[in-house]
Amino acid sequence: MSDTELNRGLEGVTVAETRLSRVDGEAGELVIGGFPVAELATRASYEETLHLLLEDRLPSATELAAFRADLADRRIVGDEVHAVLGRAAAEDRPAMDALRMGAAAANLGTDAGGDEADARRIVAVFPTIVAAYWRYRQGREPVAPRSDLGHTANYLHMLTGEQPSEAAVRGLETYLNTVIDHGLNASTFTARAVVSTESDLVSAATAAVGSLKGPLHGGAPGPVLDALREVHESGDPEGYVRAKLDAGERLMGFGHRVYRVRDPRAAVLSTAAERFYDTAGDADFFAAAKAYEEVAVDLLAEHKPDRKLATNVEFYTAALLHGIGVPQPLFTATFAVARAGGWMAHALEQKSNNRLVRPVGRYVGETGRSWTPVDER
Secondary structure (H helix, E strand, C coil), X not given: CCCCCCCHHHCCCCCCCCCCEEEECCCCEEEECCEEHHHHHCCCCHHHHHHHHHHCCCCCHHHHHXXXXXXXXXXXXXXXXXXXXXXXXXXXXXXXXXXXXXXXXXXXXXXXCCHHHHHHHHHHHHXXXXXXXXXXXXXXXXXXXXXXXXXXXXXXXXXXXXXXXXXXHHHHHHHHHHCCCCCCCHHHHHHHHHHCCCCCHHHHHHHHHHHHCCCCCCCCHHHHHHHHHHHHHHCCHHHHHHHHHHCCCCCCCECCCCCCCCCHHHHHHHHHHHHHHHHHCCHHHHHHHXXXXXXXXXXXXXXXXXXXXXXXXXXXXXXXHHHHCCCHHHHHHHHHHHHHHHHHHHHHHHHHCCCCCCCCCCCCCCCCCCCCCHHHC
8 A cells, every 4th residue: 555545544544464254244244253243142151252252263161261260360450440449439520441450450469470461351341340340339349249249240249249140141131242342443453553563462452442331332332322211212213213304313223334234233132132131121112112113213214314324332332231230320331341341452462463553644634835933933
């Protein structure tokens, strides 16, 4: 590529080879570690999916037990991290701010174990950080991690202090697996760019959190839930959609930078949400979400025929996480809990065959200027 070509946002530019995931936006396909997302997400535990990304294979039963135990041993954070999270909660800082602060201190009090240890530590402590922050926000003491619970069940337990239901665990596990990795998205690219300088994985995770925090990347499920609640309460999805379109407002949960058809992750999470609501109740809410999706897709096609605005992952993320009981202010942070595994796998992959990420920019400023002393300006 010559220095005269301009690709804003690096769109369409291939900068790395990866075995971790493949995204086909035209066909609406997502493959994670060689598995179609629908096959992997609904069957695997998060630990199995993480092992797949880190080791390029699913673990045996013995390996899985050891891998789970190792992650569980890394969940506890020190008093210094708790002090930061308590301060963030007291100042009403957003959850992603608290996660960024906690992630930056994630390896305090740990032995220098190298990149693999840092990767596992990041994945293990993210749920602890998010849950502790939320408990502080509620004026309650954090719930200590339980080593007898899996990664997903332990996260729910630390949020509520209660034993989570099997339906809630399976629903959240499906979500975490579905969004663990998705090509070179903004936050994953950020993580790879950081370690390409031969920086450490904790720095990469901290930078990735900052990238995910932006509303153009990880912040959409919250507004989607607001829309779902309004549609459910009004019982008039068509009226809601038409009012939004007539006002020139965006419908959150539709359209994607990559996918030109329905996001395959939306299909997985729609099925997971339906299964959860059938088990846990509140089927009316899910029925309203389905009706809203159908109306929105039809009217978007009518109002914007030149654009392909299909359902994206955020739509059913909102429905599923709401049903499970994950608080709305934690939606993006829960996304980070999932995506931490992908970030760390990509960071390790980058380090294994590294080249410094160093794009160029096209200069459009002035030239030929001459210096003038300050008293002559």
